[in-house]
Amino acid sequence: MSAPIIAIDAMGGDFGPHSIVPACIACLAEFPSLHLVLVGQISLLNELIARHSGVDRARLHLEQASEVIAMDDRPAQALRSKPDSSMRVALELVRDGRAQACVSSGNTGALMALSRYLLKTLPGIDRPAMMTAIPTERGHCQLLDLGANVDCSAEHLYQFAVMGSVAAEALGVARPRIALLNVGTEDVKGNQQVKLAASLLQPVSELNYIGFIEGDGLYRGEADVVVCDGFVGNILLKSSEGLASMISARMEALFKQNLGSRLIGSLALAVLKRLQGELAPARHNGASFLGLQAIVVKSHGAARPEGFQSAIRRAVMEVREDLPQRLHGRLEHLLL
Amino acid sequence: MSAPIIAIDAMGGDFGPHSIVPACIACLAEFPSLHLVLVGQISLLNELIARHSGVDRARLHLEQASEVIAMDDRPAQALRSKPDSSMRVALELVRDGRAQACVSSGNTGALMALSRYLLKTLPGIDRPAMMTAIPTERGHCQLLDLGANVDCSAEHLYQFAVMGSVAAEALGVARPRIALLNVGTEDVKGNQQVKLAASLLQPVSELNYIGFIEGDGLYRGEADVVVCDGFVGNILLKSSEGLASMISARMEALFKQNLGSRLIGSLALAVLKRLQGELAPARHNGASFLGLQAIVVKSHGAARPEGFQSAIRRAVMEVREDLPQRLHGRLEHLLL
Numbered sequence: 001m002s003a004p005i006i007a008i009d010a011m012g013g014d015f016g017p018h019s020i021v022p023a024c025i026a027c028l029a030e031f032p033s034l035h036l037v038l039v040g041q042i043s044l045l046n047e048l049i050a051r052h053s054g055v056d057r058a059r060l061h062l063e064q065a066s067e068v069i070a071m072d073d074r075p076a077q078a079l080r081s082k083p084d085s086s087m088r089v090a091l092e093l094v095r096d097g098r099a100q101a102c103v104s105s106g107n108t109g110a111l112m113a114l115s116r117y118l119l120k121t122l123p124g125i126d127r128p129a130m131m132t133a134i135p136t137e138r139g140h141c142q143l144l145d146l147g148a149n150v151d152c153s154a155e156h157l158y159q160f161a162v163m164g165s166v167a168a169e170a171l172g173v174a175r176p177r178i179a180l181l182n183v184g185t186e187d188v189k190g191n192q193q194v195k196l197a198a199s200l201l202q203p204v205s206e207l208n209y210i211g212f213i214e215g216d217g218l219y220r221g222e223a224d225v226v227v228c229d230g231f232v233g234n235i236l237l238k239s240s241e242g243l244a245s246m247i248s249a250r251m252e253a254l255f256k257q258n259l260g261s262r263l264i265g266s267l268a269l270a271v272l273k274r275l276q277g278e279l280a281p282a283r284h285n286g287a288s289f290l291g292l293q294a295i296v297v298k299s300h301g302a303a304r305p306e307g308f309q310s311a312i313r314r315a316v317m318e319v320r321e322d323l324p325q326r327l328h329g330r331l332e333h334l335l336l
Numbered sequence: 337m338s339a340p341i342i343a344i345d346a347m348g349g350d351f352g353p354h355s356i357v358p359a360c361i362a363c364l365a366e367f368p369s370l371h372l373v374l375v376g377q378i379s380l381l382n383e384l385i386a387r388h389s390g391v392d393r394a395r396l397h398l399e400q401a402s403e404v405i406a407m408d409d410r411p412a413q414a415l416r417s418k419p420d421s422s423m424r425v426a427l428e429l430v431r432d433g434r435a436q437a438c439v440s441s442g443n444t445g446a447l448m449a450l451s452r453y454l455l456k457t458l459p460g461i462d463r464p465a466m467m468t469a470i471p472t473e474r475g476h477c478q479l480l481d482l483g484a485n486v487d488c489s490a491e492h493l494y495q496f497a498v499m500g501s502v503a504a505e506a507l508g509v510a511r512p513r514i515a516l517l518n519v520g521t522e523d524v525k526g527n528q529q530v531k532l533a534a535s536l537l538q539p540v541s542e543l544n545y546i547g548f549i550e551g552d553g554l555y556r557g558e559a560d561v562v563v564c565d566g567f568v569g570n571i572l573l574k575s576s577e578g579l580a581s582m583i584s585a586r587m588e589a590l591f592k593q594n595l596g597s598r599l600i601g602s603l604a605l606a607v608l609k610r611l612q613g614e615l616a617p618a619r620h621n622g623a624s625f626l627g628l629q630a631i632v633v634k635s636h637g638a639a640r641p642e643g644f645q646s647a648i649r650r651a652v653m654e655v656r657e658d659l660p661q662r663l664h665g666r667l668e669h670l671l672l
Contacts, residue, residue: 074524137582147519150527183483183570188410191486191567215575219582228571231527234519235568236575238551243576246473246555247583 003033004319006312007099010040011068011086012106014302020105021048023308025055030309031316037061037099039090040068065089069110071301078110079117087111091118094294101295101315103286105303111296112148112289119294122328124335128291129160130230130298131167132237138221142168142176145227146287147234154196157227159335161201161209163290164225166330170321179213179223181232186212193229206334286311293324339369340655342648343435346376347404347422348442350638353377356441357384359644361391366645367652373397373435375426376404401425405446407637414446415453423447427454430630437631437651439622441639447632448484448625455630458664460671464627465496466566466634467503468573474557478504478512481563482623483570490532493563495671497537497545499626500561502666506657515549515559517568522548529565542670622647629660 008024010017017040024036038045042062049055065086069078082088087106093099095118104111112128121128131144144164149156161178168176180197182190187198189212201209213223215236228236284307289296295318299311344360346353353376360372374381378398385391401422405414418424423442429435431454440447448464457464467480480500485492497514504512516533518526523534525548537545549559551572564572620643625632631654635647 072522135582137585150519150525181571183486183567186408189486215571215573216578216581218575219578231519232568232571235517235551235564236571239554239572239576240551240579242552242555243579244583245552246471247580249473251587 003035004031004101004316005035005037005099006315006319007037007039007063007090007093007102008312009087009090009102009104009106009111010038010045011065012104012301013299013308014071014105015304016068017045017048019303019305020308021045022052023305023312024060025049025052026305026309027312027316028056028059030313034316035059035061036312037063037090037093039063039065039093040086041066063089063093069107071107073107073110075107075109075113078107079113088114088118091115091296094296095119100319101297103297103299103308103311103315105299105301105308105311108147108298108301111298115289115292115296119292119296121291122293122324122331124331125159125163125291126156127159128289129163130233130287131164131290132287133171133285134218134226134237134240136219136221141218141221141224141226142171143218143226143228143233143237144290145230145233146237147230148289149230150234151231152193152229154193154200157193157197157229158200159291161197161207161225161227162331162334163327164227165207166327167288167290167318167323168225170323170326171317173224175208176224177208177210177222178225178227179210179217181218181226181228181236182212182214184212185214185217197227204334284310286314288314288318288323290323290327293328295319295323339371340367340437340652341371341373341435342651342655343373343375343399343426343429343438344648345423345426345438345440345442345447346374346381347401348440348637349635349644350407350441351640352404353381353384355639355641356644357381358388359641359648360396361385361388362641362645363648363652364392364395366649370652371395371397372648373399373426373429375399375401375429376422377402399425399429405443407443409443409446411443411445411449414443415449424450424454427451427632430632431455436655437633439633439635439644439647439651441635441637441644441647444483444634444637447634451625451628451632455628455632457627458629458660458667460667461495461499461627462492463495464625465499466569466623467500467626468623469507469621470554470562470573470576472555472557477554477557477560477562478507479554479562479564479569479573480626481566481569482573483566484625485566486570487567488529488565490529490536493529493533493565494536495627497533497543497561497563498667498670499663500563501543502663503624503626503654503659504561506659506662507653509560511544512560513544513546513558514561514563515546515553517554517562517564517572518548518550520548521550521553533563540670620646622650624650624654624659626659626663629664631655631659 067085129145133140286297297315403421465481622633633651
């Protein structure tokens with residue numbers, strides 16, 4: 001296939017281009033055929049790029065956009081009143097075929113609304129879902145939805161399961177084990193939506209549905225794809241992030257206080273630092289918007305360069321696997 | 337007040353009396369006026385007690401019960417077909433005024449069903465809720481509901497907020513900050529139940545309602561009482577437990593692998609061990625059943641002796657504060 005071209009909303013997120021530009025430059029070095037189109041205020045972007053040496057400018061393109069969607073703009077505002085926002089222009093590059101994917105760390109609600117409006121959903125999909133990789137004791141699992149849909153019917157959960165399974169396959173998992181997140185593993189447990197979704201998934205032999213999973217089972221790695229509504233997924237992800245931060249902070253404090261010598265403390269802290277990225281999966285890994293006709297990856301608003309780099313990496317994978325086309329093929333069979 | 341008497345379901349949980357008896361003996365030493373009534377197979381209990389020296393048998397009573405409710409018994413089964421279960425007999429001691437509280441690490445659904453049947457709910461309370469203390473960056477917060485109610489209306493969430501606030505006060509927090517768990521902190525965020533519950537809480541000046549809280553805000557200690565439906569609370573608690581276990585295991589592995597000398601590794605691991613209890617709040621702290629006419633505390637099924645001890649400690653606190661009576665007084669004012 002041809003070299004991937006990815007449109008980057010270079011102005012989004014808490015740190016904006018100061019975090020995004022270094023991530024982009026690192027990705028160009030990591031993927032020798034990758035082209036990036038950075039969308040935003042060209043003068044500022046040029047200034048930040050000039051701080052780095054050895055940048056392959058032939059693969060780093062710039063596209064002007066005069067406006068920025070704020071983290072607290074409402075989706076409707078973003079849709080109606082900022083026609084030249086960096087986020088919108090980046091998505092338009094995808095819509096117009098000038099890029100194959102868009103990566104943004106901007107306002108999630110605005111990105112979802114603009115993505116749906118500009119790129120449209122796949123046939124059979126009512127609502128796109130957000131999915132990310134969560135570290136587990138055995139590797140990773142894909143969790144969806146992460147907050148795009150706070151109220152979900154059983155049919156939505158079923159659609160998420162199908163999309164998550166196809167996406168996990170594309171990311172390299174053979175016959176992904178799909179589970180529904182629930183308060184217990186017995187059939188009688190859970191709310192109506194979850195029980196009904198289970199009855200929709202059970203008879204589908206093309207899907208490797210393994211049943212209900214609990215919150216601790218997720219981290220034990222009992223499934224490859226874990227499906228829940230966006231309310232639950234968002235709470236799980238953010239509380240995990242908060243718990244991980246708290247544990248890191250406490251461990252740092254304990255090691256600083258308690259270990260006899262400074263040497264031991266600093267060795268222990270070095271080990272801790274290596275865990276930090278994984279301890280905050282939401283900040284570290286990008287989240288895919290699944291169910292659109294094109295590829296959109298959301299990076300965490302507070303992502304540091306390594307986090308944004310992970311999001312670009314995810315977009316590159318999805319471009320290589322032509323995820324929307326793959327989803328379309330399977331969905332036609334499983335949904336329509 | 338008189339010496340507290342607590343009925344203990346001595347046969348429940350994954351480790352049964354082998355974990356419960358040592359916890360009880362430790363609590364008798366910790367609280368010099370405490371009386372415990374251990375309910376179960378007397379011969380087995382006597383055998384386990386005899387392994388300890390210096391036990392004040394004058395404060396350790398035994399009550400025979402011939403049956404045990406299994407962890408996978410359905411609540412209806414527990415109600416109908418096991419009239420002489422240790423759990424039921426322990427609750428009957430409370431109902432009959434022979435004990436002021438019951439602590440069990442048995443089947444949660446069965447304990448809730450038997451508690452409601454034998455002890456009844458307080459006037460104005462549709463459904464009891466489960467609440468536990470979660471460690472935060474600033475101390476602790478009380479989280480409810482933890483799984484007793486998977487579908488909740490706004491009115492239920494309101495009742496949980498009132499009960500959580502009164503209970504937190506009884507546990508020593510002045511004017512507890514109450515928050516509703518949500519996917520964002522802005523008014524427009526969330527599902528209908530949460531938005532409506534917010535509108536019920538806002539006008540009540542007796543309650544210190546501070547608004548929505550996100551999963552990470554909970555661990556940052558932004559509220560003293562965090563309210564959610566039982567589905568969300570259960571997923572949050574169990575996923576936190578799973579994440580904490582995973583982090584502990586990874587850290588152990590990293591320290592064992594990477595630190596140059598065994599000495600450093602063992603020092604680091606000693607520091608880690610001290611965090612373990614807090615890292616698994618569900619296993620460590622007891623959960624209160626709020627909204628009943630008497631005190632019932634649930635210990636985690638997999639609780640080790642220290643965990644069961646925490647649950648007894650929680651029951652002692654609630655007896656001292658006469659929590660059901662306190663709840664009754666406030667509920668009359670705020671609900672009826």
